[in-house]
Amino acid sequence: MKILFSPFSPYVRKCLVAAHELGLDGRITLLPSNAHPVNRDRDIIANNPLGKVPTFFTDDGQVLYDSRVICEYLNDLAGGTLVPKTGPARWETLTLQSLGDGMLDAALLARYEDVARPEALRWKDWRAAQLDKVETSLGWLEQHSGSLEARVDLGSLTLACALWYLDLRFQEFGWRDRHQGVARWQAQFSQRRSLGMSWSL
Template identity: 40%
Template structure:
């Protein structure tokens, strides 16, 4: 399978981290595809008209996205413990956490773009800050439960979102006021799958 990939995309990282956790990395032929919100990539548009990565191309040529759908698809291709829980209550908890992590990440990407505009809108900037604070408060409250749950898609989404915060928003000093989720993240980044997929500037 071909994966439209980039080394610093946090949503691509979700898929790569998932593939490392499930032993599927060798099944993915990573194809470097550069995208930016304001620069549609003409090569990607036929596979994904929304111009987003990751986009997976199955062996029959059909495309699959977004990152959650790709991860869920990959979860059917390995024989290890499933990262999408099969028990209903655990499944909905995991999907809820995945939506929080992905939504936080979406917001951080918009926030970063806003900061880089020639005319950043203060109303957007302050709304992003409010949502970030509310998200961290929520994660701090849920940190014990997160740590007590078998590792899965919810952990991956939240870990990738918080790691992206450290990568692109080092000015947000969120750790002192959120010690539990900070401790959880410290364990997350030590996983071999996290180390293998860490974003680096350059």
């Protein structure tokens, strides 16, 4: 199996963390890519017309994206338990994944505003609103941090990747002071081997 890789993409990381949890990461070859929101990588586009990473190649020759599809495929391939098969637990896990992905989507838009967009065209209110999405999400998680304790699934792993990205790009955001329950959960959960890994080409 192969994946178009970028070391700082939280969505690529999410796939590799899931693969590690499932014992599959050693079977996935990392391929170079240059995804960019404006200067689009034509080599990615040849396989995934959205031009985004992660883009994944199965051993059967299927091309899969985005991270949600890839992670579910890997879970299925390994016969894993990262996504409950049905019932309320499935919808809860997938909604927690949506929350983590939504935090990441917002953080990435704030990041593009900071580094991709020409300085004269940056809009403070847009950036603030994106980070407010992250903040209100953390507020919700703080209220529910007790229920995070026991879970190792695609929801909690996505969330851990979202927090990883905040630490990577938005250190000044300082979320831990305001959301101490989430911070405690993260400190413990990130002891997992999968979350301590770093991948490179």
